[in-house]
Amino acid sequence: xKQHLHTxxxxxxxxxxxxxxFPENITVDxxxxxxxxxxxxxxxxxxxxxxxxxxxxxxxxxxxxxIEQLPTNDEFIAKVEIAGxxxxxxFLTQTAYYTVINDILTAQQAYGHSQLGAGQTVMIEFVSAxxxxxxxxxxxRGAAYGAALANLLIVAGFKVHKEYYINDAGRQMDxxxxxxxxxxxxxxxxxxxxxxxxxxGDYVWDIAANLHRxxxxxxxxxxxxxxxxxxxxxVKADDLExxxxxxxxxxxxxxxxxxxxxxxEKGLEIILEDIRGDLEQFGVVYDEWFSESRLSTNNTVxxxxxxxxxxxxxxxxxxxxxxRSSAFGDEKDRVVVRENGQFTYFASDIAYHLNxxxxxxDHIINIWGADHHGYVPRVKAAITALGADANRLTILxxxxxxxxxxxxxxxxxTRSGEFVTLRELxxxxxxxAARFFYIQRKSEQHLNFDLELAKSQTKDNPVYxxxxxxxxxxxxxxxxxxxxxxxxxxQATLKRLExxxxxxxxxxxxxxxxxxxxxxxxxxxxxLIYYLRNLAQDFHTFYDDDxxxxxxxxxxxxxxxxxxxxxxxxxxxNGLTIIGISxxxxx
RNA sequence: GCCCUGGUAGCUCAGUUGGAUGAGAGCGUCUCCCUCCUAAGGAGAAGGCCAGAGGUUCAAUUCCUCUCCAGGGCACCA
Numbered sequence: 001x002k003q004h005l006h007t008x009x010x011x012x013x014x015x016x017x018x019x020x021x022f023p024e025n026i027t028v029d030x031x032x033x034x035x036x037x038x039x040x041x042x043x044x045x046x047x048x049x050x051x052x053x054x055x056x057x058x059x060x061x062x063x064x065x066x067i068e069q070l071p072t073n074d075e076f077i078a079k080v081e082i083a084g085x086x087x088x089x090x091f092l093t094q095t096a097y098y099t100v101i102n103d104i105l106t107a108q109q110a111y112g113h114s115q116l117g118a119g120q121t122v123m124i125e126f127v128s129a130x131x132x133x134x135x136x137x138x139x140x141r142g143a144a145y146g147a148a149l150a151n152l153l154i155v156a157g158f159k160v161h162k163e164y165y166i167n168d169a170g171r172q173m174d175x176x177x178x179x180x181x182x183x184x185x186x187x188x189x190x191x192x193x194x195x196x197x198x199x200x201g202d203y204v205w206d207i208a209a210n211l212h213r214x215x216x217x218x219x220x221x222x223x224x225x226x227x228x229x230x231x232x233x234x235v236k237a238d239d240l241e242x243x244x245x246x247x248x249x250x251x252x253x254x255x256x257x258x259x260x261x262x263x264x265e266k267g268l269e270i271i272l273e274d275i276r277g278d279l280e281q282f283g284v285v286y287d288e289w290f291s292e293s294r295l296s297t298n299n300t301v302x303x304x305x306x307x308x309x310x311x312x313x314x315x316x317x318x319x320x321x322x323x324r325s326s327a328f329g330d331e332k333d334r335v336v337v338r339e340n341g342q343f344t345y346f347a348s349d350i351a352y353h354l355n356x357x358x359x360x361x362d363h364i365i366n367i368w369g370a371d372h373h374g375y376v377p378r379v380k381a382a383i384t385a386l387g388a389d390a391n392r393l394t395i396l397x398x399x400x401x402x403x404x405x406x407x408x409x410x411x412x413x414t415r416s417g418e419f420v421t422l423r424e425l426x427x428x429x430x431x432x433a434a435r436f437f438y439i440q441r442k443s444e445q446h447l448n449f450d451l452e453l454a455k456s457q458t459k460d461n462p463v464y465x466x467x468x469x470x471x472x473x474x475x476x477x478x479x480x481x482x483x484x485x486x487x488x489x490x491q492a493t494l495k496r497l498e499x500x501x502x503x504x505x506x507x508x509x510x511x512x513x514x515x516x517x518x519x520x521x522x523x524x525x526x527x528l529i530y531y532l533r534n535l536a537q538d539f540h541t542f543y544d545d546d547x548x549x550x551x552x553x554x555x556x557x558x559x560x561x562x563x564x565x566x567x568x569x570x571x572x573x574n575g576l577t578i579i580g581i582s583x584x585x586x587x
Numbered sequence: 588g589c590c591c592u593g594g595u596a597g598c599u600c601a602g603u604u605g606g607a608u609g610a611g612a613g614c615g616u617c618u619c620c621c622u623c624c625u626a627a628g629g630a631g632a633a634g635g636c637c638a639g640a641g642g643u644u645c646a647a648u649u650c651c652u653c654u655c656c657a658g659g660g661c662a663c664c665a
Contacts (some may be wrong), residue, residue, distance in 0.1 A: 031604090035607090036607085037607080040607070044606090044607085046606070047608085049645085049646095052645095059645090078628095084606080084607040084647070085606080085607070085646080087606080088605065089607095114606095130665065147597075158602065167665070170665055171664070171665065172663085172664080172665050173665095175665095194602045214599070220620075241664075251623085268663090280640050318663080319663085320663050323662095324664090330660080331589080331637090332661095333592075335662085335663045336663095337663085337665040339663055340661085340663080344662095344663065344664090344665095345664070345665050370591085370592070370658090370659060371659060371660065372659085372660085373590085373591055373592080373659075373660060374590080374591080374659095374661055375660095376591090377590095397591085397592080397593075399658085399659085400658095400659085401592090422661095440600085441599090441600070441601095442600090442601085444593080445592085445593070445600080446590060446592090446593075446658070446659095448599070448600095453599095453614090456627090458616060460627095462613070462626050463625080465628090466615090467627090468625080468627050468628075469628095469629090471624065471625075472624080472627095472628085475624060475625060476624050478624085479624040480624080483624090484622090522604095526601085527601090530601060530602095530612080532603095533612080534612085535612080537612090540628055540629065541628095541630085543624085543628075544620090544626085544628055544629035545629075545630090549610085549623065550624065550625070551624060564637080586625090587627065
């Protein structure tokens, strides 16, 4: 509908431009907005006020000229009037609303799809947690948000590629492998001081136990030997990272390449399988799992750094190779090759982004935890230095989620292994509630996730509120069958929908395509959540109004109301599906 | 110190690509509503100097600057 009006206004203004009412070199960007007050009609256009200056005409007079150019016999426009400082208010006809019902019932699950994306490709990378432990509730938010955003973009006409980047090549993975080995040694009967900065979680024991079952004591070394060259002073000096590095080196030395890789791969494999299964059960699936190690295998990192070097964007200092990112807006330069010859994490990140660019996506979206925001300028700098347009990359930051049980805040600390996993969260509150709560808030807002509320089965809980509206409608249709009545849709009957409650529903329904476009454009699935709550509320209000029993004896009225609620149900289902929540028939 | 993100009703949060006499929702509080398709629901009331101060213009909660408050980030870690 909005689209339709937009076309009419564009045409009207083009005609005025042709008549030299205002200069031709002015770009006319028509903005049609929903009015806040129904007395101002359905849509308002402020073009007259915006263009008044350029046209040297008073806003209200210009509005007059614009209206003259609008068709007078459009079946969707009831009237057009000028108001306030020069707003052009458009009032829609009932036919316009009835058409919405027809359209929804015809298009069904495809209703609300838009051409905003025009087939452009988008790669969206999200979660990408290090495979060093199970996903926690913070990752859950990124997962829910990323998946919903991907669905939203698909519906808005983009071709979407969802990707998980597996950080399986860095030092963290070595820490994991070493942690597993140390636990394994303990299972062999060794007594040792497990490093405080190793991975403490129980899952490390599980992996070690798995290996111990398969391999027995084959890789046992005595604890004193393992810690032989590792001076206690290091620990005393509290330099835990140095201790860790020494232990990693020691385990590689004692185990040899093949055996070390066994521990490394086992940990990776088990954890990755856990993550993958966890996400799948959360309803989050990917098109591709992209492994970081693939980059080093293919020398992509080296090539990317070479490319920077060739472009003259690097220099050597203190034995390290630096990327001059400050020349592209970063606050300081960054090391890409360390003194010891190893690439930094940033270096492989540059390579990964180069790889993304080379795959030719029109848009690249990264969803990161807000704590990574400091990386945004350097990654964009790298893209620019590599000769690409940094605007192709959009980095969306998601704030962390704090868990509450009622008033009590639950502690979260990843390193110590003291955290609530996504799996535990799902088991406690269920997938639907988890996804709803995650997406309910704007992503850059801190999220307080109340487990009690998410579990409650009352109207306090917005998940149930929306789902219940859907189930209630199913229930009406079940009742219809029980009474051996049938429903057929006929637009002619819709004029029987004349109460305020019914009109309110028609109005809310008509906004759906606009909400989809707006939410997709702003990358804000929470807009859709708010809309669905709104629609559910309008429905419950309608449903509970005692004058509005749906299955009335009057066949025409009954069919009209059934058409109306069938439409509501379709939109609820479409919206819930985008967010990744089920639409139950019974509750 | 520098850089991000927020600061809207008692609580949790929408809204703002600047708009039209009174700024919205849910929860909580207070009043009501099941002989009726699920009350996992509905109707109504109270509740606000949109953190503060300046500026930009026809118009600012929305844009700019400064201040205050909260959270996060500032590694040859990932």
